[in-house]
Amino acid sequence: MPKADVLVYNIGQVVLFPRKPLRRVSPEAAGIKESYAIAIRDGNVVEVGPSGIVKSKYECNVCINAEGRLVTPGLVDPHTHLIFAGSREDEFELKLMGYTYLEILKRGGGIYRTVRMTRNSSIEELIDKARKTLELVLSGGTTTVETKSGYGLLPEHEIKMLEAAKRASKDLPIKVVRTLLAHVIPEEYLDKRSDYIKLFDSIIVEVSKRKIAKYIDVFCDRGAFNVNESLHILRRGIEEGLRARMHADQLEYMGCSLLAEKVYLDSIDHLEKTPPKNARIFAVTGTVATFTPTSMVAMMEIEKPKLVGELKRLGVPIAVGSDYNPNNMTPLQQTTMDISTYILGLTPLEALAAATVNAAWNIREEGGQLIPRAPGDLIVWDMENYRWIGYTWGYDKTLAVISKGKVWKNLIS
Numbered sequence: 001m002p003k004a005d006v007l008v009y010n011i012g013q014v015v016l017f018p019r020k021p022l023r024r025v026s027p028e029a030a031g032i033k034e035s036y037a038i039a040i041r042d043g044n045v046v047e048v049g050p051s052g053i054v055k056s057k058y059e060c061n062v063c064i065n066a067e068g069r070l071v072t073p074g075l076v077d078p079h080t081h082l083i084f085a086g087s088r089e090d091e092f093e094l095k096l097m098g099y100t101y102l103e104i105l106k107r108g109g110g111i112y113r114t115v116r117m118t119r120n121s122s123i124e125e126l127i128d129k130a131r132k133t134l135e136l137v138l139s140g141g142t143t144t145v146e147t148k149s150g151y152g153l154l155p156e157h158e159i160k161m162l163e164a165a166k167r168a169s170k171d172l173p174i175k176v177v178r179t180l181l182a183h184v185i186p187e188e189y190l191d192k193r194s195d196y197i198k199l200f201d202s203i204i205v206e207v208s209k210r211k212i213a214k215y216i217d218v219f220c221d222r223g224a225f226n227v228n229e230s231l232h233i234l235r236r237g238i239e240e241g242l243r244a245r246m247h248a249d250q251l252e253y254m255g256c257s258l259l260a261e262k263v264y265l266d267s268i269d270h271l272e273k274t275p276p277k278n279a280r281i282f283a284v285t286g287t288v289a290t291f292t293p294t295s296m297v298a299m300m301e302i303e304k305p306k307l308v309g310e311l312k313r314l315g316v317p318i319a320v321g322s323d324y325n326p327n328n329m330t331p332l333q334q335t336t337m338d339i340s341t342y343i344l345g346l347t348p349l350e351a352l353a354a355a356t357v358n359a360a361w362n363i364r365e366e367g368g369q370l371i372p373r374a375p376g377d378l379i380v381w382d383m384e385n386y387r388w389i390g391y392t393w394g395y396d397k398t399l400a401v402i403s404k405g406k407v408w409k410n411l412i413s
């Protein structure tokens with residue numbers, strides 16, 4: 001009798017998803033099945049099929065009776081900033097008392113405060129904090145996560161952040177994809193921008209040499225990098241062998257998303273201010289459109305992006321990410337998925353695709369589907385079917401989380 005490390009059976013409803021991203025989400029395209037079982041061995045899915053057949057075929061080490069509940073692939077979070085030091089809860093209160101972003105900056109707050117705290121932290125301190133976050137998100141069903149540099153800004157500190165990201169997941173069953181992010185111009189270079197761009201070139205070279213990042217990313221927006229600077233940074237990253245992605249059109253539309261026509265981008269993230277007509281660029285280039293709905297809440301100016309409807313009409317894959325950062329302390333991709341129904345108007349199944357199969361494609365990683373040879377990443381939810389996604393939210397709805405074939409959490413007795 002073949003052995004399975006983990007066997008989940010008596011699944012009420014499972015959403016399998018195909019290997020490729022979903023451009024138009026429907027129950028048929030998503031591969032929804034009922035009364036199924038899934039066998040996992042050596043970290044990967046080995047068989048998916050009717051519960052009775054699969055259960056009788058395998059001898060299981062861990063056997064989980066899903067008792068008619070919903071099972072989905074593990075969640076993939078394609079956009080986080082989980083390496084940083086300190087917190088800024090006092091600024092949250094100031095914002096609610098009516099202080100503007102500029103006033104908070106003048107009081108020594110905002111991103112440069114996180115930069116100071118991150119520079120003053122040792123790599124071990126950054127690793128400890130990040131590891132706690134990784135354990136938390138795993139418990140909430142995130143099995144693959146992307147994270148970035150961008151709070152060090154100077155070479156040694158950017159490298160320190162990426163090394164911390166590399167070491168934080170040691171012995172944890174979670175995949176961490178690392179990105180070198182050109183976030184903002186450091187305070188000490190504010191009146192010599194071109195010098196910083198040159199310095200950043202040297203960071204790209206060093207990061208590439210050490211092989212500590214898969215992606216180059218740039219924050220192309222008001223107060224960060226302009227279109228030409230962003231183009232330069234992305235091209236230098238690609239020349240050094242990195243794949244490219246971008247933060248764009250979050251605070252203001254300056255034409256940043258048009259860069260997808262000039263360089264190949266796996267994803268453009270944020271897109272709050274992108275004009276709907278730019279949806280055609282995504283359709284032509286194959287770039288994934290990634291939204292970060294909880295960061296829209298944190299910015300306290302929620303307006304449903306007009307781009308979403310046009311992207312759906314053109315069949316562009318949509319992903320969502322948590323954008324977990326000191327200004328948006330929402331680490332769970334589960335929450336991102338749930339509230340994307342309200343803030344972006346995604347249907348429950350579109351939201352699930354955006355947080356699994358499309359998110360995995362966004363970062364060009366395996367995962368986000370439950371088919372033979374896919375990573376053994378799955379969630380047993382305290383829900384009967386996918387329509388409960390978004391319908392209920394605000395608490396952890398996962399009962400069992402299997403990641404890379406390991407049982408991380410199992411509350412089902």
Ligand SMILES: [Zn+2]
Nearest residue numbers: 079081247323
């Ligand atoms: Zn971000």
